[in-house]
Amino acid sequence: MSMRTHWEGDAFDPECPTRIVLDRVGDKWTVLIVDVLDGGPKRFNEIRLAIGGITPKVLTSTLRSLVADGLVDREVFAEVPPRVEYSLTDLGRSLQEPVAALRRWAEANVAAITGNRDRHAEAGQADRA
Amino acid sequence: MSMRTHWEGDAFDPECPTRIVLDRVGDKWTVLIVDVLDGGPKRFNEIRLAIGGITPKVLTSTLRSLVADGLVDREVFAEVPPRVEYSLTDLGRSLQEPVAALRRWAEANVAAITGNRDRHAEAGQADRA
């Protein structure tokens, strides 16, 4: 068993770090949840209402996977009524940096992309006419 | 019709820039293709062989969408046999920066994530036992 400090090619390998992180961060709700939790610990329904449009089932499963990956902590308080708090781990917080970089690029360039998309779609229409 | 220079909330909106870019870059082959093309213009089968494991159909559709988004250029040469070259646009090249940031984070932290995943899976086994 060898320890590897750097990734050498094989980018299509399912174990490629970039692939794993892209799958993790590319799903529909992860970035939103991490963003909400960046404002401090939150309870289940706080997160749900802060995001809006997410069903309990999906929020549960996404939170579970985030906990499994060590990006989020889940703490249960023995109270009545029951209280559960979710918070970012250091690892989860550190993820905000590259995501912010992507966000900046997105805000700067999304207009170009959608513009190209629309123009391309129009061209397709014209071809059929 | 108003022009917006900055994104204000509504992150769950399908038009959220980060969402759009995440969908674009999060698909299975985009990053690999852009990476290959970063080494200079390439022909269809060059890309296909460089990546490996991608079927012609999927490569075609991914390339088409990249062209539609203005990240890749497609140039046809009127030769026999026919030659088609794909290359990155400036926009496509600029995408490499945030992707590189994500890649660096991935290489630095993927071991932690997969370690957490494995430990979590084992714990699940133990619970059932």
Added chain:
DNA sequence: CCGTATCCCTCCCGATACTG
């Protein structure tokens, strides 16, 4: 060489209803 055309299958996600 550069793709298209079909078929199919899996996984993500959503709607709805219910529970400790």
Added chain:
DNA sequence: CAGTATCGGGAGGGATACGG
């Protein structure tokens, strides 16, 4: 409050074979 149970649609992607 904090979830679970069940059902199902739809998009992305793969296998295989064929066309310009």
